[in-house]
Amino acid sequence: MTFNRNTRVAAVVAFLAIVFVVVPAAISASGRFDLYYTLTSVALLSIASAGVWLTFYIGRINIGQGAYALTGGYVSAILVMNHGWSFWPTLPVAGLFCAAASVLIGLPILRLRGVYFAMVTLVLTEVARLLALALPITNGAKGIVSIPLPGALSVFGITLIPDFATLQNSRLAFYLLAVTLMVVCFAIMYRLVNSRIGKLCQSLQQNEELASSIGVNIAYLRVIAYAVSSFFGGVSGAIFAAISQSIYPSSFTVTDSVNFMLNCFLGGLGYVFGPMLGTLVLYFGWDLLFQTGQFQLLIYSGLMIVLMLVLPNGLLSLAETTRKKG
Amino acid sequence: MEQVIANGLYLGAQYALIALGLTLIFALMNVLNFAHGQMYVLGGFITYTVYGQLGLPFVVALLASGVTLAVIGALMEKFLFRTVIRRSHREESTMLLAAATAFFFDAVILLLFGEKQRGVPKIVKGVFNDVGIIMPYDRIVVGALAIVFIAAFVLYMQYSRVGRAMRALAQDRVAAQLMGVRVDRYSMIGFAMGAMLAGVVGGLLVTITGVNSGIGGPISIKAFLMVMIGGAGVVGGAIAGGFILGMMESVGLTVLREYGDVTYLVIFAALMVFLSIRPNGLMGKPWG
Numbered sequence: 368m369t370f371n372r373n374t375r376v377a378a379v380v381a382f383l384a385i386v387f388v389v390v391p392a393a394i395s396a397s398g399r400f401d402l403y404y405t406l407t408s409v410a411l412l413s414i415a416s417a418g419v420w421l422t423f424y425i426g427r428i429n430i431g432q433g434a435y436a437l438t439g440g441y442v443s444a445i446l447v448m449n450h451g452w453s454f455w456p457t458l459p460v461a462g463l464f465c466a467a468a469s470v471l472i473g474l475p476i477l478r479l480r481g482v483y484f485a486m487v488t489l490v491l492t493e494v495a496r497l498l499a500l501a502l503p504i505t506n507g508a509k510g511i512v513s514i515p516l517p518g519a520l521s522v523f524g525i526t527l528i529p530d531f532a533t534l535q536n537s538r539l540a541f542y543l544l545a546v547t548l549m550v551v552c553f554a555i556m557y558r559l560v561n562s563r564i565g566k567l568c569q570s571l572q573q574n575e576e577l578a579s580s581i582g583v584n585i586a587y588l589r590v591i592a593y594a595v596s597s598f599f600g601g602v603s604g605a606i607f608a609a610i611s612q613s614i615y616p617s618s619f620t621v622t623d624s625v626n627f628m629l630n631c632f633l634g635g636l637g638y639v640f641g642p643m644l645g646t647l648v649l650y651f652g653w654d655l656l657f658q659t660g661q662f663q664l665l666i667y668s669g670l671m672i673v674l675m676l677v678l679p680n681g682l683l684s685l686a687e688t689t690r691k692k693g
Numbered sequence: 694m695e696q697v698i699a700n701g702l703y704l705g706a707q708y709a710l711i712a713l714g715l716t717l718i719f720a721l722m723n724v725l726n727f728a729h730g731q732m733y734v735l736g737g738f739i740t741y742t743v744y745g746q747l748g749l750p751f752v753v754a755l756l757a758s759g760v761t762l763a764v765i766g767a768l769m770e771k772f773l774f775r776t777v778i779r780r781s782h783r784e785e786s787t788m789l790l791a792a793a794t795a796f797f798f799d800a801v802i803l804l805l806f807g808e809k810q811r812g813v814p815k816i817v818k819g820v821f822n823d824v825g826i827i828m829p830y831d832r833i834v835v836g837a838l839a840i841v842f843i844a845a846f847v848l849y850m851q852y853s854r855v856g857r858a859m860r861a862l863a864q865d866r867v868a869a870q871l872m873g874v875r876v877d878r879y880s881m882i883g884f885a886m887g888a889m890l891a892g893v894v895g896g897l898l899v900t901i902t903g904v905n906s907g908i909g910g911p912i913s914i915k916a917f918l919m920v921m922i923g924g925a926g927v928v929g930g931a932i933a934g935g936f937i938l939g940m941m942e943s944v945g946l947t948v949l950r951e952y953g954d955v956t957y958l959v960i961f962a963a964l965m966v967f968l969s970i971r972p973n974g975l976m977g978k979p980w981g
Contacts, residue, residue: 423785428785428788472965475965475966475968475969476965476968476969478969478972479968479969479972480972482719482725482925483921483925483968483972483973483974483977485725485788486725486917486918486920486921487921487964487965487968489914489917490914490917490918490961490964490965491965493914493957493961494958494961494962494965497954497955497957497958497961498958500954501954501955501958621910621914622910625727625792628788628789628792629789629792629793632785632786632788632789633789636782636783636785636786637782661803661804662800662804664796664799664800664803665797665800665801665804667796667800668793668794668796668797668799668800669797671789671793671796672773672790672793672794672797675773675777675786675789675790675793676773676776676777676780679777679780679781679782679786680780680781680782680783680786
């Protein structure tokens with residue numbers, strides 16, 4: 368990226384203005400309030416995809432994000448329903464629970480590489496679904512339903528976030544929540560990738576043995592990256608459970624895990640903001656094609672194949688080639 | 694007990710045949726073919742159409758399944774995978790392509806054949822019932838056919854010119870090219886053969902379990918499991934993985950019946966423990 372500092376600041380400000388001001392204004396002007404739900408989903412899915420992207424960054428193909436999203440959703444739902452917690456503290460707890468689980472699982476399986484890791488993580492998604500079906504606490508196939516909307520959050524008597532149930536427009540509230548988290552998440556990602564750890568992660572992606580031989584603690588780094596990735600997955604799953612007010616074993620399946628991975632590919636594996644763009648394009652593309660009825664999947668997958676043939680390095684590689692030429 | 698082993702062997706034979714196609718494509722191209730299950734379903738529907746609807750002999754139907762899938766596989770390699778591998782910075786990009794083709798096949802199958810469960814008339818009637826084993830004759834025929842196909846495939850890979858070229862390619866692509874192996878051509882043949890195997894198994898099994906448009910994904914996952922158990926890209930590993938999974942499923946369904954539907958949970962958990970001890974499966978080479 369060859370932006371200078373000023374253009375970068377301007378781009379960030381423009382992006383913030385668009386997601387926090389322009390989009391809500393445009394939606395209330397056009398009256399398409401259903402778009403809030405779509406955009407909220409995009410924001411949440413892109414958080415989970417950002418996690419997958421981070422595992423790509425250390426050279427692992429992760430098709431197991433659905434497992435952590437499901438776990439996060441269940442942790443939040445169970446804490447709220449069975450233990451009477453408020454929604455807000457469950458959010459970080461869900462993330463931390465997933466991170467802890469991913470350290471335990473990651474220590475053995477991160478030794479695997481390439482397709483082996485990809486396939487094990489794919490299996491992990493199935494394991495999560497089967498566990499949710501089999502465990503007594505998750506209520507089996509019936510799932511956990513009618514989870515209350517997030518309540519008020521106040522610190523020292525000052526209400527920071529109002530009770531979602533009393534709001535006229537809870538969709539706007541969820542949109543703002545999801546978008547804020549997305550911005551925070553990608554800020555963390557950007558900082559992480561452009562830090563010393565980010566450079567080290569890149570060395571893992573290129574050659575683990577070489578990195579290890581010059582003193583990089585590869586086992587530690589890849590577990591950290593995987594834990595951060597799973598944290599994002601858990602948080603995004605927890606909010607999804609709160610929005611839909613329900614969670615089932617089939618809420619996140621192998622298809623979702625594959626989609627998280629596709630979002631990263633489509634946006635471009637070499638770009639931090641790739642997963643965000645990829646999620647937006649894929650989710651909206653799918654929604655727009657709804658009108659084509661039975662041909663929806665055919666056109667969608669056909670377009671994806673064509674896109675792959677034309678831009679195999681992701682959508683953001685388009686910007687790079689034009690800049691090189693110019 | 695005999696029954697459990699017989700069931701396991703029957704399942705194992707068909708699983709091994711599914712895994713062979715997947716592992717062949719992986720060995721030659723380093724592509725994890727997500728669409729393998731969908732190819733199986735397509736093969737099943739072709740046999741359903743030719744044998745069940747048009748009433749032609751079963752052998753013709755099986756041949757039609759194999760040939761159609763081989764052509765599809767060859768075209769996929771030539772126009773899709775080869776292009777993407779050439780243009781992409783990272784090898785993993787083929788996974789997106791494979792996933793997209795899986796979706797594409799799903800859509801095509803749904804449009805052409807609908808979402809109903811389809812079955813065909815039995816190829817052989819009657820039930821074998823002796824020495825404590827009860828098994829319909831058609832299952833025995835299908836299991837035997839699967840073993841014949843596996844043997845034929847192994848012999849072909851071992852002794853034919855094409856097989857030798859493909860084994861060379863799997864060992865070292867560059868070295869094979871330097872020795873004068875036409876890499877592009879044999880990649881295409883290999884992909885076609887992998888797809889053909891998927892189609893043939895689909896055609897075989899439609900006579901027993903029937904086929905519906907939704908089973909592609911689960912079949913792919915099972916195929917991945919077998920390949921992981923045996924070791925990716927190794928023919929012997931795929932066969933071993935197939936029989937092991939078949940046996941585990943058969944035993945698990947009997948032993949764990951009283952605990953509910955947990956067989957696959959146990960298999961998955963065992964697999965993860967196994968892989969953390971032996972990351973390359975039973976026979977796999979430590980490929981990146």
